[in-house]
Amino acid sequence: MLKEIIEPLLDWYDANARVLPWREEPSPYRVWVSEIMLQQTRVEAVKPFFDRFLESLPGVKELAECPQDRLLKLWEGLGYYNRVRNMQNAARVVMEKYDGRMPENYEALLELPGIGRYTAGAISSIAFGIPVPAVDGNVLRVMSRLTMDEDDILKQSVKSRWEREIGGMMPQDRPGAFNQALMELGAVVCVPNGTAKCGQCPLEAFCMAREAGRIRDFPKKAPKKQRKIEKRTVLILLAGNRTAICKRPENGLLAGLYEPLNLKEHLSREQILNYLKERHISALHIQEAEESKHIFSHKEWHMAGYIVKVEEPLGRETDDIIFVEREERKKNYPIPSAFRAYMKYM
DNA sequence: AAATCGGGGAT
DNA sequence: ATCCCAGATTT
Structure with missing residues (x-):
């Protein structure tokens, strides 16, 4: 009993x-x-x-x-x-x-x-x-x-x-x-x-x-299905002593947190320049950073990182992009662990 | 019922 | 690499 x-x-x-x-x-x-x-x-x-x-x-x-x-x-x-x-x-x-x-x-x-x-x-x-x-x-x-x-x-x-x-x-x-x-x-x-x-x-x-x-x-458990792999391109925008972060959407993965520019697929330097140009950001220099992998429960991000030196934005913001100093970022902005490999540049 | 949603420590 | 965690919500 x-x-x-x-x-x-x-x-x-x-x-x-x-x-x-x-x-x-x-x-x-x-x-x-x-x-x-x-x-x-x-x-x-x-x-x-x-x-x-x-x-x-x-x-x-x-x-x-x-x-x-x-x-x-x-x-x-x-x-x-x-x-x-x-x-x-x-x-x-x-x-x-x-x-x-x-x-x-x-x-x-x-x-x-x-x-x-x-x-x-x-x-x-x-x-x-x-x-x-x-x-x-x-x-x-x-x-x-x-x-x-x-x-x-x-x-x-x-x-x-x-x-x-x-x-x-x-x-x-x-x-x-x-x-x-x-x-x-x-x-x-x-x-x-x-x-x-x-x-x-x-x-x-x-x-x-x-x-x-x-x-x-024991216990018996059904096998879990494979994770999906997503290729991403992460851009670390540096403007003087400030870096760019964006707020993620209020729904879905990592909702409401902040991140560096995080784009779908692995982009070429040309595609990166085009993307920045469309957002009126002048890139002065692009440098390859390391690749990084982050495993979530149901997907993986395979990230290619780039460090991009850009002109100081006139105002503080461009679209939804915010430029902040390192100490302010660390103190006030929640950023997921997925970007750990790139935080040293920000 | 199946998919989504994080991150890290143990193995 | 795989497992799995003092699960809940959405689809």
């Missing part, structure tokens, strides 16, 4: 829970921010961002009122930037609809932008003590191994089934600890890729995959 895992799991968690910034004082806002940051992102990656974010935006009101550039700058390098844009939209709803206080209710949390079933369950259980499940990738891996479940954990139907299963066995007195214990076990003991540390697992005696010596065979 699966319910037998509850007590040994909670005992293990009490003795082994990691000390994490968001566990010190699990207020609804702090739990919310941590859960959004932790979506598809490891604990170690989130650590440097969490305290800085909380210090800069200590509450729902500050988050709701924060200018977008400053908000994205706090998220710069974390990835999946719509997470923080959605969270700000949710903060504005919380201000207007709930008088600035997070709703103490799973269904109401689920309605907020950026909060899905997992995050609503995590906030409900950890911050409010509501006995609802929080099923993430860790939990699915642990459960699939415990029961040798052959189903593909990427399927929504399988996640729903485990939510129902776990929802029916929540310890009513410690739902937050139980959810975190399952995730913690998956994160530090029942780790992916067949390297599980079964000797340290409090559930070893209950684990069917362990008994069968088949930990490596």
